[in-house]
Amino acid sequence: MFGFGKRAENQSKGAGKVGGLFGLAMFAAAAAGLAYNESRTVNQSAAIAELSKSAVTVGIDTVKPENDGKAVYFKGVLETDAGVQDNYFAFGGDDLLVFERKVEMYQWVKHKRNKKDVWEEEWSDESESDGGGHSNPAFPVSSVTFTASDARVGAFHLAQSQVSELEASSAFTLPGELPQNLSELGWTVSGSNRLYLGANESSPTVGDVRAEFNVLKETDISAMGRQTGSELVRYMAKNGYDVFFIEPGAIAPELLTQHSESKNTTLAYILRAAGGGGMALGLGIAFSGFVGWLTWIPVLGPLVGRFAFWLGSLIGAVLAAILFVGAWLWTHPLALVATVAVMSLALIAYGMKKRGQPSLMSAGIPPSMGSAMPPPPPGFGGPPPPPR
Numbered sequence: 001m002f003g004f005g006k007r008a009e010n011q012s013k014g015a016g017k018v019g020g021l022f023g024l025a026m027f028a029a030a031a032a033g034l035a036y037n038e039s040r041t042v043n044q045s046a047a048i049a050e051l052s053k054s055a056v057t058v059g060i061d062t063v064k065p066e067n068d069g070k071a072v073y074f075k076g077v078l079e080t081d082a083g084v085q086d087n088y089f090a091f092g093g094d095d096l097l098v099f100e101r102k103v104e105m106y107q108w109v110k111h112k113r114n115k116k117d118v119w120e121e122e123w124s125d126e127s128e129s130d131g132g133g134h135s136n137p138a139f140p141v142s143s144v145t146f147t148a149s150d151a152r153v154g155a156f157h158l159a160q161s162q163v164s165e166l167e168a169s170s171a172f173t174l175p176g177e178l179p180q181n182l183s184e185l186g187w188t189v190s191g192s193n194r195l196y197l198g199a200n201e202s203s204p205t206v207g208d209v210r211a212e213f214n215v216l217k218e219t220d221i222s223a224m225g226r227q228t229g230s231e232l233v234r235y236m237a238k239n240g241y242d243v244f245f246i247e248p249g250a251i252a253p254e255l256l257t258q259h260s261e262s263k264n265t266t267l268a269y270i271l272r273a274a275g276g277g278g279m280a281l282g283l284g285i286a287f288s289g290f291v292g293w294l295t296w297i298p299v300l301g302p303l304v305g306r307f308a309f310w311l312g313s314l315i316g317a318v319l320a321a322i323l324f325v326g327a328w329l330w331t332h333p334l335a336l337v338a339t340v341a342v343m344s345l346a347l348i349a350y351g352m353k354k355r356g357q358p359s360l361m362s363a364g365i366p367p368s369m370g371s372a373m374p375p376p377p378p379g380f381g382g383p384p385p386p387p388r
Contacts, residue, residue: 019289023282027316030278031323037275038327041268045261047237051245052257054235055224060154063230071235073253074156075222078163080148088141089195090179091172091213098216099146100168106204108134121206137207140185140197153221157231158246165246166221172213187211222251272324279323280316287312 054071058064084099085092092099104123111118119134125143129135145168147160171193178187182195190196190210198208224245226235234242245256288309329335 020286021289023284023286023289023312025282027279027282027286030275030282031320034272034275034279034320034323035327037268037271038324038331040271041264042331043239043241044243044264046239047235047241047243048257048260048264050237051224051235051243052253055253057253058227060156063155063227067227068229070227071224072227072232073222073224073256074153074232075220075250076153077218078151078153078158078166078221079218080151082148082150084146084148086144086146086213089182089211089213091174092146093215093217095218096215097148097151097163097218098166098168099172100214101141101144101146102212102214103139103141103143104210104212105136105139106198106208107136107206110134123204123210140209141211153223153232155230156227158223159231159233162223162225162232162234162244162246165244166216166248168214168216169248170215170217172215174213216248219248220250221246221248222256223247224253224256276317276320276324279320280313283316283319284309284311284313287315 051071055073056067056070058067058072058074060074060076078097080095080097083092083094083096086099086101089101102125104125105127106121106123107127108119108129109122109124110128111120127136127139145164147163149160151158151160151163174189174193174195178189178195186197187195188197190201191212193214194210194212196208196210198204201208201210222245223232224235225232225243234244236242243260245260247256247259251259288305291304291308329339
């Protein structure tokens with residue numbers, strides 16, 4: 001019995017050390033990411049402002065050499081001659097700028113519930129297997145996005161990487177009859193823009209696949225970037241960050257800037273939440289891991305582990321808040337200077353106030369009597385009576 005308990009204790013210690021080190025690594029990585037995010041946010045915002053301030057509005061009919069290397073803004077119809085085509089399904093069109101194929105498989109998906117792995121059947125665009133009773137077949141075709149290689153706005157050309165920033169927001173209309181090769185493979189039409197591969201869509205089984213198709217046709221766009229020859233590319237700011245604005249529709253330069261800044265701010269808040277949560281969770285895992293050698297003890301062990309986890313998470317959250325405030329002040333010098341100045345003035349004022357009040361002990365008065373001294377007798381210490 002003693003030997004069994006000793007083995008369980010040694011195993012708990014080994015697992016606890018691994019869990020503790022993993023938690024510390026997670027805490028450190030989240031802290032580094034939280035600090036970096038503040039620097040990224042400020043620099044990205046500065047790059048956005050620099051592009052907006054530097055950009056000049058140009059026409060799209062001709063490319064002026066004097067603007068080469070400069071930040072420019074234009075709007076017009078984004079067109080293509082070659083279009084795009086899905087090589088596997090042979091779908092596409094000469095007027096398509098973006099063609100998106102999204103593929104999902106009905107498969108075993110692993111979830112974490114009560115610290116245990118639970119496998120459930122559901123639709124997913126990523127495949128995973130446990131090598132045992134929850135094996136998934138390989139995808140017959142994968143998700144992919146095709147973009148036009150000859151996209152242009154008037155005399156200006158846009159690279160595929162720029163065009164890919166536009167969303168394929170319209171459903172692609174499938175042909176009335178599928179090509180024979182697709183029918184032979186088992187594909188059937190299940191909607192205006194969706195195909196199905198399987199026996200019964202209303203009752204799917206593991207391995208069934210569905211593919212959805214969306215496109216972006218020739219449309220009005222507004223863009224801002226750096227002119228390089230006849231191309232519009234990403235603008236490299238002085239701080240080393242590159243930016244590029246492109247949106248469908250006739251959008252004013254000011255609105256393009258606002259939208260880009262809004263995206264930057266949203267990303268900042270998402271990463272702040274992820275960094276703070278990672279620090280709290282990481283330190284909680286570390287604390288519970290380092291006391292893991294106690295978990296083998298009945299009743300007491302699990303309670304200690306839970307307490308350590310929540311204590312570590314609380315400390316991690318406090319440290320995350322401190323790190324966030326410090327990183328934010330560091331990346332906002334004016335706010336840092338103002339904060340230091342206010343704190344310094346407050347300390348100076350507090351010190352002067354303390355020095356300006358004599359203590360009761362220095363006057364020979366016991367502290368207990370300081371607030372209960374009787375009034376002086378009439379006429380004592382007062383001014384002489386007025387002459388009659």
